[in-house]
Amino acid sequence: MLSLILSSSLLLLICGSNLFWYLSLWTLLSLTILSFMQLYTSLFMFSMYNSFFLSDSMTLILISLTFWISSMMFLASQFSIKISLNSETKFSLCILILNLILIMTFSMANTLMFYFMFEASLIPTLLLILGWGYQPERLQAGMYMMLYTVSASLPLLLIFLFTENFISCSSILYNSIIQVKLPSGSWSFNVLVLFSFLAFMVKLPIFSLHLWLPKAHVEAPVAGSMVLAxxxxxxxxxxxxxxxQYLTFQLNFTLIFSSVLALKSLIAYSSIGHMSLVLAGGLSNNSWGWGASVIMMIAHGFCSSSLFALANYTYEKTHTRSLFTTKGLLLTLPILSLWWFLFSTINMAAPPSINLLSEIMMFSSLMLFFKYLILCLMLMSFLAAVYSMYVYTATQHGGNPKFMVPYSNFNNTSSTLLILHWIPVNFFILKTHLFFL
Incomplete structure (x- = not known):
């Protein structure tokens, strides 16, 4: 798969700039189809490991998601980049490089190579924000993102270098941590686990480590927001x-409880709420929690990407980002309002979306850990529904602003993008066994 990506990228670079946009889009769509064909065959039933690459069900699913969202980024940016002639060749090249880095990140088994690719993904993302952002504050947003993520991931690099000294050759990802002779439950072992988690908790992010995310989302273009979320x-x-998966340790109640309490911020930041549940599911130390985390990551990937695309389409029609002045879309753009309703219900885990399956499995696994967490989980589920309903009613109902163009057209490209987001998040419920490690 990686060789196919590299050859496709070289072919695209050789072609002229006039065809670069469309060749990039169709190449990513073709790779998306191939990745899903590989996912649905018997190849996902086994796990392949060597000293450099790994391949299991979670890796293949995330690679397929990366191809899918990357192709959707081109469709979402058709008006703002391609039609507006806003450096479309550089934009396409930036997305292709970011796609290649993300695929290699999910495929790396070597610890140092994983860390290198993990950090290298920040560079194309920063270029997207700085090059195609909307406001001068994008410089501050890019600085926040780099400072938070790089400073938090430096301890992870030290841990990787430290663990490499205990083994004679490169090892499977995180398997080297197991080989460090530290007693499980000791103070030094807990510090090792905490600093291993720190880089990933900032990347999720969890509450108190999330301040960089709202700034990056606000200043990024629609493609940057889609790939970021x-x-x-x-x-x-x-x-x-x-x-x-590889490291067995005594579950810290304080850590998992703090990840659930972070869901109060779901009123303002739904991504932080869902990603905090992913952390809680990973810490549950049971197969239901892990499977629910993988399903929630995939569901959130499609749902959040579509919501950012809808927000961009709304801005293109209303020419304002203010929630107080975006009113009455149900009268002027009923098709757009229909898509807002569909994805708002998916965001609140309505059937038949895989969001509902992930939350049922997640709540069950967390209540097995501590039954009184049901109070926090009930509050989370209620606030998630309130948040989604408020976003829908605030933008779709009310009086029609005078500055809006009445009954604006909603082109086929936008409808195609939203359909390609809606289909997998609802029909993956038929293939739930793909999401278990």
Missing amino acids: AILLKLGGYGILRIC
Whole structure:
């Protein structure tokens, strides 16, 4: 798969700039189909490991999600980048490089190579924010993102270098931590686990480590917001699940309870709430929690990406980002309001979406750990529904602003993008066995 990506990228670079946008889009769509064909065959039933690459069900699912969202980024940016002639060749190249880095990150088994690719994904993301952001504050947002993520991941690099001294050759990802002769439950072992988690908790992010995320989302273009919410946040969940898969330790009640309490911020930041549940599922130390974390990452990837695309379409029609002035879309854009309703219900875990399955499994696994968590989980579920309903009613109902163009057109490209987000998040319920490690 990696050789196919590299050859496709070289072919695209050789082609002229006039065809670069469309060749990039169709190449990513073709790779998406191939990745899903590989996922649905018997190849996902086994796990392949060597000293450099690994391949299991979670890796293949996240690679398929990366291809899918990358192709959707081109469709979402059709008007703002391609039609507006806003450096579309550089934009396409930036997305292709970011896609290649993310695929290699999910495929790396060597610890140092994983860390290198994990950090390298920040560079194309920063270029997207600085090059195609909307406001001058994008410089501050990029600085926040780099400072938070790089400073938090430096302890992880030290741990990787420290553990490499205990083994004679490169090892499977995080398997080297097991070989360090530290007694489980000791103070030094707990510090090792905490600093291993720190880089991934900032990437998720969890509450108190999330301040960089709202700034990056506000200043990023629609493609940057889509890849940031759908893929880059999954790097944190992926790393935590790998640690929990290979590393057995005594579960810290304070850590898992704090991840659930972070869901109060779901009123303002739904991504932080869902990713905090991914952390809680990884810490549950049971197969239901891990499977629920993987399903929630995939569901959140499709749902959050589509919501950011809808927000961009709403801005293109209303020419304002203010929630107080965006009113009455139900009268002027009923098709857009229908998509807002569909994805708002998915965000509140309505059937038949895989969001509902992930929350049922997640709540069950957490209540097995501590039954009184049901109070926090009930509050979380209620606030999630209130948040989604408020976003829908605040933007779709009310009086029609005078500055809006009445009954604006909603083109086929936008409908295609939203359909390609809605289908997998609802029909993956038929293939739930794909999501278990």
